[in-house]
Amino acid sequence: MDEMTSSSPTVSQRDQWMVESQVFQIYQLFATIPPNAQSLMLELQRDKHIEFLTKGLRHLGPNFSVLDANRPWLCYWIIHSIALLGESIDDELQDNTVEFLNRCKDPNGGFAGGPGQMPHLATTYAAVNTLITLGGDKSLASINRDKLYGFLRRMKQPNGGFRMHVEGEIDVRACYTAISVASVLNILDEELTQNVGDYILSCQTYEGGIAGEPGSEAHGGYTFCGLAAMILIGEVNRLDLPRLVEWTVFRQGKECGFQGRTNKLVDGCYSFWQGGAVALLQRLYSIINKQMAEVSNISSIPEEKVCLHGTSSDAASHLWHEGMSESCSADFKNIGYNFINDWRAKDPLFHSIALQQYILLCAQEQDGGLRDKPGKRRDHYHTCYCLSGLSLCQYSWSKHPDSPPLPKAVLGPYSNLLEPIHPLYNVVLERYREAHEFFVGGS
Amino acid sequence: MASGSSEVEEEEQERVMLRDRPEWADVTPVPQDDGPCPVVPINYTEEFAEVMDYFRAVYLADERSPRALSLTAEAIHFNAGNYTVWHFRRLLLELLKVDLHEELEFIERIAAKNSKNYQIWHHRRRVAEKLGPDARNAELQFTKKVLSVDAKHYHAWSHRQWALQALGGWEDELDYCSELLEQDIFNNSAWNQRYFVITRSPFVGGLKAMRESEVLYTIKAIEAYPENESSWKYLRGLYKGETTSWVNDPQVSSICLKILSSKSNYLFALSTLLDLICHGYQPNQDFRDAIEALKIPDLDSQDLDIASMICSILEKIDPIRVNYWIWRKSRLPHVAQ
Secondary structure: OOOOOOOOOOHHHHHHHHHHHHHHHHHHHHHHOOHHHHHHHOOOOHHHHHHHHHHHHHOEOHHHHHHOOOHHHHHHHHHHHHHHOOOOOOHHHHHHHHHHHHHOEOOOOOEEOOOOOOEOHHHHHHHHHHHHHHOOHHHHHOOOHHHHHHHHHHHEOOOOOEEOOOOOOEOHHHHHHHHHHHHHOOOOOHHHHOOHHHHHHOOEOOOOOEOOOOOOOOOHHHHHHHHHHHHHOOOHHHOOHHHHHHHHHOOEOOOOOEEOOOOOOEOOOHHHHHHHHHHHHOOOHHHHHHHHHHHHHOOOOOOOOOOOOOOOOHHHHHHHHOOOOOOOHHHHHHHHHHHHHOOOOOOOOOOHHHHHHHHHHHHEOOOOOEOOOOOOOOOHHHHHHHHHHHHHHHOOOOOOOOOOOOHHHOOOOHHHOOOOEEOOOOEEHHHHHHHHHHHOOOO | OOOOOOOOOHHHHHOOOHHHOHHHOOOOOOOOOOOOOOOOOEOOOHHHHHHHHHHHHHHHHOOOOHHHHHHHHHHHHHOOOOHHHHHHHHHHHHHHOOOHHHHHHHHHHHHHHHOOOHHHHHHHHHHHHHHHHHHHHHHHHHHHHHHHHOOOOHHHHHHHHHHHHHHOOHHHHHHHHHHHHHHOOOOHHHHHHHHHHHHHOOOOOOHHHHHHHHHHHHHHHHHHOOOOHHHHHHHHHOOOOOHHHHHHOHHHHHHHHHHHHHOOOOHHHHHHHHHHHHOOOOOOHHHHHHHHHOOOOOOOOOOOOHHHHHHHHHHHHOHHHHHHHHHHHHOOOOOOO
16 A cells, blocks of 8 residues: 555546546637627527427437337426426327326336336336426326325335335335325325335435445435435434535536536536435525534434424425324424524525536537537436526525526526426426325315 | 348347247237327337337236247347346246356346446346355456446446345455555545445454554545545544544544645645534644645635634635535534524
8 A cells, every 4th residue: 555646647537637628628618708609608509409309209219229118207308308498398299198108007006117018116206207297187187196106115125215116126216216206196104104214324325425225335316316205204304414415515526517426527417416405405404503513512412203394395294294193392392493593595505607507518419408518419318407407506596486586596698597396306396386286285 | 131240249140030930930929009199209120129029928928938038138138228128037037947147147248238227237136146155256256347447337336235245255355445446546436345345344343443544544545645535535434423533533633734734635634624623623723824824815804713714715715615615604613693
């Protein structure tokens, strides 16, 4: 272990510098051009993106055969993106989508990757989110919640995790997709949430982020999944939130976008996974502040399941109305107190404008669609998550998502403004509200 | 088809359509139930569509036969992401009592073209699980091979961790981590694996027992590349659950001071110092002097408190996280509301 320094760059350094030079070239070009040209460069190419997306909905080439077991994902990536852009799909396409997803349904519950395939949690999540995004009674009523509940129960494992499909892999993604679907459809119960918190907690690493499985490396995708799931089951306080915050904010680098893991490369899709995690954390200040205060007192507070009536997540508060047996009286008197005394950041903890800069200048492709980074090709997945991340950025200063953001929150022309999302499910907020009304009813 | 092309795989060159194979004559292929107006329709090649039509036939009939097994191999070649096909294949492997060592080789061939695919790795895990301790060397070798191409391959690392826990082979793992870190000290996956070994290996005394040697190792790494976030995070991780040791270990505060005093790449030294202070560490005058010596312009003269001062500096030198540092400043322990 004597020679730790070496004169030649490591693989990590080389890869990083390559990307930096490409990205900085773009930023430097941007800096030298006149304001008119800058405005143009910062424009979200709405029409081009819509064209790319709608085309995909109607037909895909043979090279998409590798996604033949992921077609509900393609539906979600495309339809959610179109909804973010504030556009709608024509009625015929909407009906065709509902019809198609019907054919992906398994008679015993859950949605598969395609007609005739086995049901799978990820494609179920994608299908449900697609149907919610489409909205309307026909679409929402097409979901058989009883059967779906049965499928979720069958996928649940005693250790708290979920299998993606029969005899499939267990990981934090599976937890999130199951819990998200159950929550948004109002079929989440103790049977489903039992031990989930234990499992996800065991996936938080020494770095502070969350891994796919216990022991694996902290990763942006799994961090979002784990955090969102914990919030939805009302156990987010069990995570070490200060460390989670710090890990996540440190994933944004000088390229302005987010990386998925420490010392790895920036990727547009993490605009949502990591940006989304920060957006969630921003609504948890009362809990985070509590945890930080505990740290400086160097006293250990016994772990207890704290009721989260203070969260802004409608879904979580509905869960707690469904007759939770645990006594929550201990926390009631603290919530009001913390609420008044909390320092509420009006500003996002990550650099929203910088991230928008990355998305608009580095992730957009000229012919429509968005991508991982310059040099990579566009795809529907990256289009979805870059746009989702962009939406998060634009609303990151908003206390109320219903009031339009101030122009200063939106990089580029104000016409870049997207629809706001519900950050726990990643569906357009308006559609979520409709679904909530449909599945939960008036509250 | 043109012959003599060395680029084309043997299989493709000689591939006969299933409808032309006598052994499949008795099977009626089942077309996909996409409906009249599907969305996201894929323009499958004729070969792809045919394989899947025949697969659907055997799947629906639940035919567990050798020909079904070879059909799943073909389907997997066309789309290694079809988890239904993999699942059915597992049922066939079980029933037909296939030699699972051969199956490992099959997986390796598929992985060569498709390594970033959940299904392949899950399948590998199930097969290795059945083989038990016999598979140990194969799994460690296989993951090592994949990692030699991409030292941060997420699935490979997860699989390797699973193999160590289920099948053993821990003895050389810490050395393997050291090797990888020697090649690339910035490889966060290797640091993560190191943590995995010291906390879970039955051959090692556990985190507490390993802490001393690991701290030495990590500090050397920090000294060599203070800009490397991985090593600082790892150092912090060594004291997980034991904040008092973290605060009281002079090696920790002194590495912060050393890097600060070098006036170069001191971002993590500062953030670590801040972390220590928030956990009760009381920095002496040496720290104040070192911070002063940084000569950061335009600092808020209100920051008499060293922790506030550090936050202000971080706001300046780490501008992408300016809001985070502002928020940290507001949450400092002494700042009474």
